[in-house]
Amino acid sequence: MSSSARIQFPTTAPNPTFEKKQTAMKTLKHHTFRNIAAVLAGIFFTSFVVLQVNSPEIENPPVTSEFHGPEEVTRILKRSCYDCHSNETNLRWYDKVAPFSYKVAADVEEARKRFNFSEWDSIPKGEQEGKLWYIVNMIEAGRMPLPEYTATHPSAKVTPAELTVLKNYVTSISQKHYATGDTAKIVDKPKVANVPTSVIGIRYFDDYKNWKVISTTGRPDNGTSRIIYGNDIAVKALEENDILPWPDGAVIVKVVWNSQAPDADGNVKPGNFNNVQMMVRDAKKFAGTEGWGFARFGGLDLKPYGKTTAFATSCINCHQLAKGTGFVFDIPTKPAQR
């Protein structure tokens, strides 16, 4: 669209009425107010028109590799998520009215970047399952669909019954996937010669083995078992309920093993070592990721994860779900007193 549709409003031109009655203070005041009101109204009107004219258009690129799931699952996702996370965006007229259209367009762009049901296979196969759990948890937390969107599109809300459908779906996928557990022979290689460092500047260290275990978890969602350690500063912060925010110097380390299948008594024991992950608190240094530095070292050779520091953004994006506990999921908790 051309900018010729812009309406010019003389906001800076001299006002003849103003000049003539300079001596009468009262009248002057009165007129100034009226003029300001007129100018403001003009600015608003102009902006509104300019906004409409420049209002962003959302295109729908072709659907290349659509997500396939059971009909009851895809029906929910199509209704609640596809307006943003697919190439089948179907906006209502009020989504196209500026200024709302700007917010909607920005949301769709960002949502498609995060993941796109129309280009589902662009997510590596191994990560698709994890993404589905992420999806379920974003809905459960009330973060998706975006609340500002459901405010104007109430029918997009996911009902509790629908959330149960989605939970059962992801649970069944993972149950099948991890039914046999880790059956590989357990490998214990000699230690790595050079201590690896993450691009983010966090170097692997062994100290955590002398720290307190703050929690331990079993994850049927991805077939792993974990132990989470906290250094003295982290443990003290928990003891003093001083985690919003966590104090600088707090460090949390999580060690992850692949789970074996349950034994005859139902005990799920760790199999092979998978990875170790760290969260280091430095509010200034890691200001871009809510004050936490993230690092992950995979396999017994402790290969640092992430080619550029940008990987940490994906870590904190998901850890936003634990905002209420200072972005840390695995701490011992009880319901807060109200």
Added chain:
Amino acid sequence: MKSIILIIISATLVLAACQDSRKLTPAPETIFDDQGLHVITSFHNARTHTISVLYGNDDALAHAREERAAHTSGEATPGEATPGVVFKLVTWDLKQNPLWFGSNINGGLRSVETVTVSTGGSGPAIDYAIRHSRQKRDENAATSKAERISFIFAQQASVFP
């Protein structure tokens, strides 16, 4: 211009997505004071709704490593219960992580079982004790005692980097 508009719009759309089940407070009383013991391994059980960490001193860790070696190579035989070994098996309730559907995390502390090996008159003497944190009773049933001792001694050390 565009970013200012976005900020204004975002600011005016006040979203109250507060969910009470996610309002949590730390429960540091569930953290076990290991008093310098090593973490040997961990396991969880969906049937008994429990999750455990096995701790031990140097001798206990060495024993659990031999157990693992015996299993993976099929050659070495695990060492005897030598005097000096101390194991502590700490067990918590298993609950769903309130912040992530799909992950189960430890809840309140349930019990601490301690196995110590000392020099007895005719070879090593193994002592077993269990402390329950909620029910005020000390269990010492002979049958389960022997079972628990062999269960604890059979645990294999987890592989750490």
